[in-house]
Amino acid sequence: MVALLAALGALGSAFTAQYVFDLWPCVLCLYQRWPYGAVILIALIGLMIRKKTGPGLFLLLCAVAFATTAAVAGFHVGVEQGWWEGTAECVGDTSMALSVQELKAQIMSAPVVRCDDIAWSLFGISMAGYNLIAASILAVFSLIAGVKSLRTS
Numbered sequence: 001m002v003a004l005l006a007a008l009g010a011l012g013s014a015f016t017a018q019y020v021f022d023l024w025p026c027v028l029c030l031y032q033r034w035p036y037g038a039v040i041l042i043a044l045i046g047l048m049i050r051k052k053t054g055p056g057l058f059l060l061l062c063a064v065a066f067a068t069t070a071a072v073a074g075f076h077v078g079v080e081q082g083w084w085e086g087t088a089e090c091v092g093d094t095s096m097a098l099s100v101q102e103l104k105a106q107i108m109s110a111p112v113v114r115c116d117d118i119a120w121s122l123f124g125i126s127m128a129g130y131n132l133i134a135a136s137i138l139a140v141f142s143l144i145a146g147v148k149s150l151r152t153s
Contacts, residue, residue, distance in 0.1 A: 059146030
Protein backbone atom coordinates (compact mmCIF):
# COMPACT_ATOMS: atom_id res chain seq x y z
CA MET A 1 0.00 0.00 0.00
CA VAL A 2 2.88 2.38 0.80
CA ALA A 3 4.48 1.73 -2.60
CA LEU A 4 1.18 2.38 -4.34
CA LEU A 5 0.56 5.64 -2.48
CA ALA A 6 4.14 6.80 -3.04
CA ALA A 7 3.93 6.15 -6.77
CA LEU A 8 0.58 7.91 -7.02
CA GLY A 9 2.01 10.85 -5.07
CA ALA A 10 5.07 11.06 -7.30
CA LEU A 11 3.04 11.02 -10.51
CA GLY A 12 0.51 13.42 -9.01
CA SER A 13 3.32 15.82 -8.15
CA ALA A 14 4.80 15.53 -11.64
CA PHE A 15 1.48 16.18 -13.36
CA THR A 16 0.72 19.08 -10.99
CA ALA A 17 4.09 20.65 -11.78
CA GLN A 18 3.41 20.24 -15.48
CA TYR A 19 -0.22 21.26 -15.80
CA VAL A 20 -0.67 23.66 -12.87
CA PHE A 21 2.75 25.35 -12.68
CA ASP A 22 3.73 25.07 -16.40
CA LEU A 23 6.95 23.19 -15.61
CA TRP A 24 7.04 21.15 -18.82
CA PRO A 25 9.04 17.93 -18.68
CA CYS A 26 12.02 17.02 -20.79
CA VAL A 27 12.34 13.52 -22.20
CA LEU A 28 14.31 12.30 -19.16
CA CYS A 29 11.56 13.61 -16.88
CA LEU A 30 9.06 11.58 -18.90
CA TYR A 31 11.26 8.47 -18.65
CA GLN A 32 11.25 8.85 -14.87
CA ARG A 33 7.46 8.61 -14.81
CA TRP A 34 7.14 5.18 -16.45
CA PRO A 35 8.53 3.14 -13.53
CA TYR A 36 6.04 4.83 -11.21
CA GLY A 37 3.28 3.62 -13.52
CA ALA A 38 4.77 0.14 -13.27
CA VAL A 39 4.77 0.36 -9.47
CA ILE A 40 1.09 1.33 -9.52
CA LEU A 41 0.26 -1.68 -11.70
CA ILE A 42 2.43 -4.09 -9.68
CA ALA A 43 1.07 -2.83 -6.36
CA LEU A 44 -2.55 -3.09 -7.50
CA ILE A 45 -2.05 -6.65 -8.70
CA GLY A 46 -0.21 -7.47 -5.50
CA LEU A 47 -2.99 -6.05 -3.36
CA MET A 48 -5.58 -8.05 -5.27
CA ILE A 49 -3.86 -11.44 -4.96
CA ARG A 50 -1.67 -11.02 -1.87
CA LYS A 51 -3.67 -13.52 0.16
CA LYS A 52 -2.68 -16.27 -2.26
CA THR A 53 0.98 -15.38 -2.82
CA GLY A 54 1.97 -12.86 -0.16
CA PRO A 55 3.36 -9.42 -0.91
CA GLY A 56 7.07 -10.36 -1.03
CA LEU A 57 7.49 -10.85 -4.77
CA PHE A 58 5.45 -7.76 -5.58
CA LEU A 59 7.48 -5.65 -3.18
CA LEU A 60 10.69 -6.85 -4.84
CA LEU A 61 9.28 -5.92 -8.25
CA CYS A 62 8.35 -2.49 -6.87
CA ALA A 63 11.92 -2.15 -5.57
CA VAL A 64 13.24 -2.81 -9.09
CA ALA A 65 10.89 -0.19 -10.55
CA PHE A 66 11.85 2.37 -7.90
CA ALA A 67 15.53 1.63 -8.51
CA THR A 68 14.96 2.12 -12.24
CA THR A 69 13.45 5.57 -11.83
CA ALA A 70 16.22 6.44 -9.36
CA ALA A 71 18.81 5.44 -11.97
CA VAL A 72 17.18 7.58 -14.65
CA ALA A 73 16.94 10.45 -12.18
CA GLY A 74 20.62 10.05 -11.32
CA PHE A 75 21.50 10.20 -15.00
CA HIS A 76 19.28 13.28 -15.35
CA VAL A 77 21.01 15.01 -12.43
CA GLY A 78 24.33 14.34 -14.14
CA VAL A 79 23.05 15.92 -17.34
CA GLU A 80 21.76 18.94 -15.42
CA GLN A 81 25.11 19.38 -13.67
CA GLY A 82 27.05 19.00 -16.92
CA TRP A 83 28.84 15.85 -15.76
CA TRP A 84 27.88 14.09 -19.02
CA GLU A 85 25.79 14.66 -22.13
CA GLY A 86 22.14 13.73 -22.32
CA THR A 87 20.50 11.55 -24.91
CA ALA A 88 19.81 12.72 -28.46
CA GLU A 89 16.17 13.31 -27.47
CA CYS A 90 17.21 15.85 -24.84
CA VAL A 91 17.23 18.68 -27.36
CA GLY A 92 13.76 18.09 -28.82
CA ASP A 93 12.18 15.48 -31.09
CA THR A 94 11.82 16.30 -34.77
CA SER A 95 11.74 12.73 -36.07
CA MET A 96 8.01 12.64 -36.79
CA ALA A 97 7.99 15.52 -39.30
CA LEU A 98 7.41 14.54 -42.92
CA SER A 99 7.71 17.93 -44.59
CA VAL A 100 9.09 21.39 -43.91
CA GLN A 101 5.61 22.67 -43.07
CA GLU A 102 5.00 19.82 -40.62
CA LEU A 103 8.41 20.39 -39.06
CA LYS A 104 7.62 24.08 -38.59
CA ALA A 105 4.21 23.26 -37.11
CA GLN A 106 5.76 20.71 -34.74
CA ILE A 107 8.44 23.15 -33.58
CA MET A 108 5.93 25.95 -33.06
CA SER A 109 3.41 23.81 -31.16
CA ALA A 110 5.59 21.72 -28.86
CA PRO A 111 7.39 23.18 -25.86
CA VAL A 112 11.03 22.21 -26.27
CA VAL A 113 12.53 21.46 -22.90
CA ARG A 114 16.22 20.70 -22.71
CA CYS A 115 17.34 18.08 -20.22
CA ASP A 116 20.21 20.23 -18.97
CA ASP A 117 17.97 23.15 -18.01
CA ILE A 118 16.82 23.07 -14.40
CA ALA A 119 13.22 24.28 -14.43
CA TRP A 120 12.82 24.33 -10.63
CA SER A 121 15.00 23.70 -7.61
CA LEU A 122 14.80 24.00 -3.84
CA PHE A 123 17.93 24.24 -1.70
CA GLY A 124 19.98 23.65 -4.84
CA ILE A 125 18.30 20.32 -5.58
CA SER A 126 16.31 19.93 -8.80
CA MET A 127 13.14 17.90 -9.28
CA ALA A 128 15.27 15.10 -10.72
CA GLY A 129 17.45 15.27 -7.61
CA TYR A 130 14.45 14.97 -5.32
CA ASN A 131 13.19 12.06 -7.41
CA LEU A 132 16.60 10.39 -7.07
CA ILE A 133 16.45 10.73 -3.28
CA ALA A 134 12.81 9.65 -2.91
CA ALA A 135 12.99 6.75 -5.35
CA SER A 136 16.20 5.45 -3.75
CA ILE A 137 14.57 5.47 -0.32
CA LEU A 138 11.47 3.76 -1.72
CA ALA A 139 13.60 1.14 -3.48
CA VAL A 140 15.43 0.29 -0.24
CA PHE A 141 12.16 0.27 1.73
CA SER A 142 10.49 -2.04 -0.81
CA LEU A 143 13.52 -4.32 -0.96
CA ILE A 144 13.70 -4.71 2.82
CA ALA A 145 9.94 -5.24 3.11
CA GLY A 146 9.97 -7.76 0.27
CA VAL A 147 12.85 -9.76 1.71
CA LYS A 148 11.25 -9.79 5.18
CA SER A 149 7.95 -10.92 3.68
CA LEU A 150 9.57 -13.75 1.76
CA ARG A 151 11.49 -14.92 4.85
CA THR A 152 8.36 -15.10 6.97
CA SER A 153 6.23 -16.93 4.42
